[in-house]
Amino acid sequence: MAEIVEVPQLRYTSDNQTPIAEFKVKIAGLRPDDSPSQFKAIGWGNLAQTIQDASYGPGDRVVIEGRLTMKSVDRPEGFREKQAEITVQRLHRIAEMQAMMMAEAAPIAEGNNPQGNSSPAAAAPTSPPTATQPASSTPDYDEIPF
Numbered sequence: 147m148a149e150i151v152e153v154p155q156l157r158y159t160s161d162n163q164t165p166i167a168e169f170k171v172k173i174a175g176l177r178p179d180d181s182p183s184q185f186k187a188i189g190w191g192n193l194a195q196t197i198q199d200a201s202y203g204p205g206d207r208v209v210i211e212g213r214l215t216m217k218s219v220d221r222p223e224g225f226r227e228k229q230a231e232i233t234v235q236r237l238h239r240i241a242e243m244q245a246m247m248m249a250e251a252a253p254i255a256e257g258n259n260p261q262g263n264s265s266p267a268a269a270a271p272t273s274p275p276t277a278t279q280p281a282s283s284t285p286d287y288d289e290i291p292f
Contacts, residue, residue, distance in 0.1 A: 147240065148173045150206045151184060156198040167194035169202070171210065171232070187212075189234040197237060211236040 148171035155168050167189040172182045187210060189197050202208070212234040218226050 147207065147209050148185075148187075150202055150204055150208060153203050154189075154197050156194060164191055165194040165198075166190055167197040169197075171208070183230075185214075185230050185232050187232040187234050189237065193234060193237070197234075202237070202239075207240040209238045209240060210234055211238075 151170040151172050153169065157166050157168070158164065159166065169187055170184050171187050172184050174180075174182050210232055212232050215231050215233060217229050217231050219229055221227050
């Protein structure tokens with residue numbers, strides 16, 4: 147989960163004009179006293195165009211699915227600096243995800259339960275029965291449940 151810090155910039159590669167969307171995101175620290183970290187996020191191709199068209203901007207809270215890589219950058223001061231970069235594969239607005247989750251939960255709400263029972267426990271799916279372990283003391287490795 148991250149917060150977008152700057153407006154995504156859309157540019158194109160020079161060779162085949164592939165769209166690239168670049169933007170910075172801020173990720174909260176693990177502990178309350180940790181300062182947030184900023185990363186450059188990059189979306190390629192159709193995703194880059196979608197990021198631009200969907201008007202993502204500063205303050206948007208998102209869930210990013212992708213790959214974290216480390217890049218070495220030559221600094222003008224004469225040393226190399228490592229920078230983390232996220233290659234985005236999927237990007238979801240948190241507000242949209244909350245709306246989807248609430249829409250999925252709506253049939254379970256009281257009065258909308260198709261089973262006619264208003265108890266939330268009755269609407270919960272039951273787990274399938276589990277297989278019992280044989281009584282022998284050595285495990286049977288041929289039947290590993292994957």
